[in-house]
Amino acid sequence: MKVLGISPLDKDSTVSVVEDGEILFAAGEERFSRVKQQDGFPRLALEKALEYTGSKMSDFDLVCYPFLTWENEARLFNKNLEEERHFIRAFEPADLGRQVKDAQGMVPDRNEPIHGLQHPNAMMEKSLLHNSYYSMAGAQKLASNSAALKSSSRWGENATASFQHWEAALNDGLREMGWQNPVKRMDHHLSHAANSYLCSGFERALCITLDGYGSGLAGSVSEGRDGKIHRLHGISYPNSLGTLYEHVTSSLGFKPSRHEGKIVGLASYGDPRILGDILLGRIEQTPGDFRIYEANNVYFSRYLASKFPKIDVAAAYQYVLEVVATNYVRHWVEKTGIDTVVLSGGVTANVKLNQRIFEIEGVNNIFVYPNMGDGGCGTGAALYHSWPGGVKNTISSAYFGPDYTEQQIASALEAEGLSYTRPNNLAAEVAALIHSGEVVARFDGRMEYGPRALGNRSILYHAREPEVNQWLNKRLGRTEFMPFAPVTLYEAREKCYHNIRGAEHAAEFMTITFDCTEFMRENCPAAVHVDGTARPQLVQREVNPGYYDILKEYEKLSGIPSLINTSFNMHEEPIVNSPEDAVRAFVQGALDYLAIGPFLVKQPTPAH
Structure with missing residues (x-):
């Protein structure tokens, strides 16, 4: 069964194509419109999804949306707001x-x-x-x-108007794209539970969802077992x-x-x-x-x-x-x-x-789940309704967006007048540059889905120098209180992080912090927060060979199995999507080098 999932349109509008429980494509509209957390009907992302998967709208068995109709949502939250009135009146604060x-x-x-x-x-x-x-x-x-x-x-009034507005936008957008059938709507928190459980690979799990609002709830607990989900509490x-x-x-x-x-x-x-x-x-x-x-x-x-x-x-x-x-x-x-x-x-x-x-x-x-916010709910809805039953292997990566050909990459570089080389061993050259203190942006393969850059649209630097948090953020126009996150070789996880066993797979998506070992604190101070924790991405070679090889080559030079990985974007812009986006951000950010596809580009106007 082939299902199109569209996430809520009020922010971070995202498209997912799922067939029999396999995610074929997933990407947010923001990556195409270049407006962060883009709302509205995700036309650009949908057009790319159809082109990338070779699909037509008529190929889909269902189009799913992870909210109920506006009338049903309003009925649920208005009942809750009435109950809140009694709670507030009865509560005795200190x-x-x-x-x-x-x-x-x-x-x-x-x-x-x-x-x-x-x-x-x-x-x-x-x-x-x-x-x-x-x-x-x-x-x-x-x-x-x-x-x-x-x-x-006021929230209830605004929410009612918002649900009505986005429901009309969804129906109009789908009609213009050629979809004539009704939309399959579902409980919002069930779509959250579905994406985390069905992508986890676990036979039995406790599914916890926590968010702002969805279908009368702000959170839920469900039991996932044998591919089925049963709610225990909301x-x-x-x-x-x-x-x-x-x-x-x-x-x-x-x-x-x-x-x-x-x-x-x-x-x-x-x-x-x-x-x-x-x-x-x-x-x-x-x-x-x-x-x-x-x-x-x-x-x-x-x-x-x-x-x-x-x-x-x-x-x-x-x-x-x-x-x-x-x-x-x-x-x-x-x-x-x-x-x-x-x-x-x-x-x-x-x-x-x-x-x-x-x-x-x-x-x-x-x-x-790597796209834990509402942008991931369309995938949850599509997974739930296309699920063939039982338990599948976990997702190995979140590289569900588009990729680009060498010719497209070369054209983008030539249009900007950038000269480039094609090294025999790109990973070794990039590692040597990073080791010598250069900042290298990496653009390769399919774009990451969700809020984190996971190596294919990333900026890489060594983690030996704590001051990098100030000067690189300044160069990129960012203000951050968190340090940059590290990417670490999977096999070095216990050398770098305490208590990681049982959370290794979550750590492949930068979704959890760990207390750092003495080795990590000494050798990678730029990636360790003031409280002694870091939010790592673990990388395995079979998941992303080009990215892994850079890290492995860097370890050979430095003895350190971690680098800084921060998202490849300018301040308040989404992570780059196309070669053109990458070239523009590279030049604007005055980054030292760009490893893009098989090519290596030196910044013509260095920042230092």
Whole structure:
């Protein structure tokens, strides 16, 4: 059975072609439109998917979409929002004024500089009027209750309009592409559970999904067994860890749904004890469930951000996310006795949280779907509806996008007037360049699907020099608090990372952090965060020979089996897709060399 899966259109619109449970093609519209997290009908990605797989719209048995009709979605969330009203009215919060005063007394003097912050204790600076409003709408019970309920009501109105709008856009787009049949709709969290479980290769697993909102829920637990998925529990919206984290992201001056990774990085510099208990006191945890007081009230996190250092606010939210999510997962691990966990949903993009889940006693294996956000839901829906039954092997890679011929690559280089060579041993030349301190971009093979660059659209550098985090980010126009991630030879995984057994496959997709060994901390300081962790990509030769060989040749020269791998893109642009994108980003970013297909290109205008 051949199925076309289209992910939700509200952001990061993505197309997937799946046949009998095999992913033939998957790519986001952003890679073709060059607009990050592109919304709307994914026409460009769909045209490429049809061309790449040699398909016509009439070849598909089904077109799947991972949300219910707008009427059914509205019915579910309106019922939930009514229940929230009773919960808020009945909840008795602690005396926030006293808690905040005590917490302010715990903030230490700090002088150690943090790159990207003017001062280690920098706070959000807003006008007196703003701060007064945050104090009222975020911290005074009657006003904050009213603000929370108004926000939920407004969310419901906006969500209804959004679902109606994107439903019309989906139907119109498909009709214009020649699809006349109805769309097969499905429960949003089931599509998340399906992509993680069906791609994991595990016969039996506990499927955990956590995100902002989907089909009345903000999370779920299911049992996957023998290719079938049975739901055990749903976390009702608006009790959403995704919304909680979006709030702190925006309150600290970043873009929600895009910059959550910066909060994970910032959190390691702060002290979670300062605000952790205040936040936890607003979450009612029961075995296997939780409810969040004033879940839609963004003014609470803005209130905290106006009174405490950014790093301490970030640390508290990260800590609370980890505590609440691991308590939730731990209950279901103990209840079911299942030692294997598979994760999906936007919240599971939080690599630190995934490490904490893997550290739960009783969890021996973990897999995180590589495109864990909503961009991966179209694939989940298509996998679920095309599944032939039973258990298949796990996916070995996420290289599901397009690739380009040597002629197309050569034409792009010639159009830019770039001269190039064709080395006999490209891997050895690239490794030698990196070893000598050059920055090399790599473009080869099929494009990665999902948020991470996994070697085929990557920038590579040695990890021996911690300062690279500043100067290379500056060159690429980025501000980051996380260090660059390392790529490591698969066979060197235990030399570099503690407690990786059972998570090796998740680590092939850069979806989880590990504590680094002494060897890694000494030899690859640029890839190790301030808390001693790294988010590696493990690479095996049979998965990506050209990429593996560069790393192997570098190990021969340096004795180090890891390099830095960061995404090949300019600031606020999607990862490059075509040879033309690669050439433009190479020249603009003033990178030293470009290894593109079989060719090697030297930067004509070096940055140093």
